[in-house]
Amino acid sequence: MKKMLSKVLKKITPTKKEIQLEQELVAQIRKKLSRIKGNHSHLEWCGSSARGTHLSKDKDIDLFLMYEKNISEEELKNEGLATAKKLFRGFKWEKAYSQHPYIRGIINGFKVEIIPSYLITNANEKKSAVDRTPLHNKFLLEKMSEEQKKDTRLLKQFLKGVGAYGADLKNCALPGYGVELLILHYGSFKKAIEGINEMKPRHIIKFTDKINEEGIKNILKNQNNPLIIIDPVDDKRNVASALNEEQFQRMIHASKEFLKKPNIKFFFPKKIKPLPLKKIKQYLDQKEIIAVKMPFLKSELPDIFWGQLRREEKKLKNQLEENDFKVTRSTTWSNEKDVFMLFELETLTLQKSKKIFGPRASDEENSKKFLEKKRKIISGPRIENERLVLETEREYTNAKEFLEKEIKKEAKIEQKTIRKSLKKAKVLGEKELLKEYKKDFAKYLTQYLIGKERFE
Structure with missing residues (x-):
């Protein structure tokens, strides 16, 4: 395994040239900031690139424009954005939103975010x-060894390879900071994989003895997540809150299989080749699949839109x-x-009548x-298996017609963001789905229909 991990590490570690370009860019931006008047204290480089735990070809640079606490929130917002825009002068940028607005853009090929804080x-x-x-940055820089930085890269690539890495609601997986904390907690890549292998739902990882058994009970009472990594700088926060049950189980399954038979495919799965039409x-x-196609709204924050998409999928499934x-x-x-929502059903058509069981006749x-x-009523009432029975006419016997009706209804009542997409949504049967079989969707549909994990 050691030889294989060395090979993986060599492939995923940024080159000296990559690191030099990152450092030069941050130095240039800091120099530019020194010529801008304002109430800012300094520029702090955060994120995995600042900590030396990022992967090769990652182009994300997170910069925090720091202000003292005596500055009002309005002043921080207005001056912070104005200063950030000046730092992006000559480059492409846009205003983005988290809990408050910030500026992001591209500088020398790097995705740079400048966040007033x-x-x-x-x-x-x-x-x-x-x-x-x-504070996350400070904590990890103080606690993490150089070997653990290497192990963090290995665990990131492992989770990326098996499809369980990412902080956004699109992936519902484990964020980079969570991966760093797993390495810090277990000590190394191998021990982290062994630790994940032993995990059970509601697993708790903490970095302080201040949280006693009573504290753990309170955490479990208030948290419904499969994995709880208590943030060492904020014990009220679960770093793994985005990780859903499916991704949690995927992590465990992948770790079990890797420990049985270590293989480089866990880190670098084979590229999906679309099957012939x-x-x-x-x-x-051989299946009963129906799909909903709608446009992805780029004007909205991806996490907000993905949250609404997940909710809509669940809602349509329940309906x-x-x-x-x-x-x-x-x-x-x-x-x-x-956007494609796929629903695999037992059947796309139902019989015209539906049997409804009522109470016993003795229950007057x-x-x-x-x-x-x-x-x-088509048939009945009659007694069947000791109960009153009616056969009634179904309103909908065709899944496609039913979904079309539901989506029209949803387009009127849903939240404003997703409503725009739902108004343009189309329900696709097999023929329409085959017409969409191209490029990235062809790869995805191939993977979906084969139905195996990436590493199997």
Whole structure:
């Protein structure tokens, strides 16, 4: 395993040239800031590139424009944005939003974010979540050894390879800071993999003895996440809050398989080659799949939009099941241009009649209510298995027609952001789905239909 990990590390560690370019860029921006008048204290370089735990070809530079706490929030926002815009002068930039606005753009090929923030000494002083980030930086720079930085890169690439890495709601996985904390907690890559292998739902990782058994009980009472990594700089926060149950189980499964048989494919899975259209049609003929296609709204914050997409998928799944279209699998995919929601059903069509079981005839009060309820009765009432039974006419027997009706309804009542997408949504059957089989979606549909984990 040691030889293989060395090979992986060589491939994922930024080159001296990459590191030099990062350092030069930050130095240039700091020099530029020194010529700008304002109330800012200094510029703090945060994130994995500042800590030396980032992967090769990562181009993210997170810079925090620091202000003393006596500056008002309005002043921080207005002056901070104005200063950040000056630092981007001559380069492409845009205003983005987190808990408060910041500026992001491209400088010399790097994705740079400049975020106005308060200079604080502990998380209790924070005015927004971003104020906490420089504390993360300080904590890890003080605690992490050079070997652990290498191990962090290995664990990041492992989780990236198996599909369980990323802080956003698109992936619902583990963020980079969470990976760093796992290495700090377990000590090394191998021990972290062994630790993940042993995890059970509601697993807690903490970095202080101040949290006693009573404190753990309170955490479990208030947190419903499969993994709880208590932020060492803010014990009220779970660093792994974005990680869902599916990704948690994926991490465990991948770790188990890796320990059984270590292989480089866990770090670098084979690229997906789209199957021929004829083969895809054969797969689809064996399944009952219906899809919803809608545009991805680039004007919105990705995390907000992805949160709404996840909610909508769940909502449509529940509505299908409430109307007897049993959903065996559902998923949402996007290439940041189009969104596809896939629903795999037991059947796309239902029989015209539906059997409804009521109470026993001896239950006079409830029997009366059951029989008086207005329904389109096809057959009954009769006694079957000791109970009153009616056969009624279904309103919808076709899943596609039902989804089209539901989406029209959702487009009127849903939140403003996703409503714009739902108004342009189309429900796709097999023929329409095959017409969409191209480029990135072809790769995704191939992976979905084959139905294996990336490392299997």
